Amino acid sequence: MKVITDKALIAELLTRSVDSVYPNREVMEKALLSGKQLIIYVGIDPTADYVHLGHSTNYLLLERLHKLGHKIIVLVGDFTAMIGDPSDKISERIRLTRDQVEQNLKTFKSQIGKILDFNNKENPIEFRFNSEWLSKLSFEQVIDLASNFTVQHMLERDLFEKRMKENKPLHVHEFFYPLMQGYDSVALNVDIEIGGTDQTFNMLAGRTLVKRYLNKEKFVITTTLLTNPVTGEKLMSKSLGTGVGLNLAPQDMFGKVMALADAGIIQVFVDCTRFSLDDIGVIRKRLESGENPKKIKLELAHEIVRMYHGEAAAKEAEESFEKTFAKGGVPDDVLEVKFSKGDSLAELLIKAGVVESKADWRRLIDGGAVKTEKDEKIKDPNFIPKETVVLKIGKRRFVKVIV
Numbered sequence: 309m310k311v312i313t314d315k316a317l318i319a320e321l322l323t324r325s326v327d328s329v330y331p332n333r334e335v336m337e338k339a340l341l342s343g344k345q346l347i348i349y350v351g352i353d354p355t356a357d358y359v360h361l362g363h364s365t366n367y368l369l370l371e372r373l374h375k376l377g378h379k380i381i382v383l384v385g386d387f388t389a390m391i392g393d394p395s396d397k398i399s400e401r402i403r404l405t406r407d408q409v410e411q412n413l414k415t416f417k418s419q420i421g422k423i424l425d426f427n428n429k430e431n432p433i434e435f436r437f438n439s440e441w442l443s444k445l446s447f448e449q450v451i452d453l454a455s456n457f458t459v460q461h462m463l464e465r466d467l468f469e470k471r472m473k474e475n476k477p478l479h480v481h482e483f484f485y486p487l488m489q490g491y492d493s494v495a496l497n498v499d500i501e502i503g504g505t506d507q508t509f510n511m512l513a514g515r516t517l518v519k520r521y522l523n524k525e526k527f528v529i530t531t532t533l534l535t536n537p538v539t540g541e542k543l544m545s546k547s548l549g550t551g552v553g554l555n556l557a558p559q560d561m562f563g564k565v566m567a568l569a570d571a572g573i574i575q576v577f578v579d580c581t582r583f584s585l586d587d588i589g590v591i592r593k594r595l596e597s598g599e600n601p602k603k604i605k606l607e608l609a610h611e612i613v614r615m616y617h618g619e620a621a622a623k624e625a626e627e628s629f630e631k632t633f634a635k636g637g638v639p640d641d642v643l644e645v646k647f648s649k650g651d652s653l654a655e656l657l658i659k660a661g662v663v664e665s666k667a668d669w670r671r672l673i674d675g676g677a678v679k680t681e682k683d684e685k686i687k688d689p690n691f692i693p694k695e696t697v698v699l700k701i702g703k704r705r706f707v708k709v710i711v
Contacts, residue, residue: 309431311345326530347499348370350502361612382433386437417435485510492514503528503531511528537575581615644710647710663701677701
């Protein structure tokens with residue numbers, strides 16, 4: 309497989325969506341210009357059943373590296389997901405069972421395959437699972453892995469240190485996560501690992517183990533996390549249940565992109581689309597000149613849906629969004645629930661997944677967030693509809709109550 313060594317392409321590759329390069333950018337650039345095919349991987353734990361836009365940053369970077377001719381591996385952490393990655397967690401992450409993990413990862417390949425071409429025959433992309441080797445390690449081997457790190461080194465993690473100071477539990481098994489992820493690099497014999505900045509500690513642990521067991525250099529590229537530049541909060545998080553999943557239906561995906569903070573528009577264009585940096589520069593100037601952010605966000609939402617569902621679906625989703633939210637209309641595919649005498653509307657809506665609980669329903673009622681399609685507020689949490697009615701709950705939830 310011929311490797312492309314175009315300096316301009318490599319220069320952009322090492323800057324777009326890239327936070328840091330280890331050991332440094334210059335050495336990494338030299339390796340990419342050498343013409344050698346490098347083995348590069350990204351790992352993802354199936355702690356939820358979807359891949360979101362925050363993950364797409366890494367896969368778009370892998371796509372660019374694949375087009376340069378390098379060997380790409382997508383690694384699913386089916387074993388490490390059962391341990392629980394403590395990265396960016398101020399409390400212990402809940403461990404998953406094997407059944408939960410297997411259920412979550414059922415559609416991972418098809419979701420990631422919306423970005424990466426798993427059908428490429430010339431330079432095949434591998435799809436692996438780290439249970440292949442981690443489940444076979446002996447206790448003696450695990451002890452040998454652990455001997456490469458000190459407790460002081462592990463406690464350098466800011467959140468471990470914070471949990472210690474706040475007297476929150478810090479379990480021994482959490483120390484094993486970076487060892488397991490680090491060993492993935494050894495088992496795959498990789499040259500480069502890519503991951504978000506929240507994975508820096510784990511990826512550098514792999515760099516230590518590759519030097520020890522394989523006696524070679526391993527590069528680490530940390531990618532920027534999608535955050536609100538004003539609040540600093542993550543825009544995408546599987547742990548918190550937020551984010552725009554790649555498995556969402558077109559209209560849901562469009563609406564979720566439109567719900568993102570205006571301050572994050574440019575970063576989402578950079579990290580989550582294939583728009584050129586020159587085109588994004590023009591968009592940035594439009595924002596700076598005072599153009600309505602909503603108009604630009606409509607373009608962003610259209611592009612995101614187009615990437616994952618095609619142009620026709622993107623156009624239809626945009627038209628539906630405009631009709632529903634901009635013009636005060638009701639979606640064509642509004643959810644329907646059947647209401648009979650003696651039913652509790654709150655319980656029906658909870659069962660349908662429209663509201664979380666009776667307390668949530670009461671809070672929405674008290675806050676004036678439940679209205680009819682005629683814009684009449686529902687003020688009684690025990691409201692009993694006398695005829696079929698469409699309720700608008702909050703900004704983007706609709707339900708047709710059929711009496």
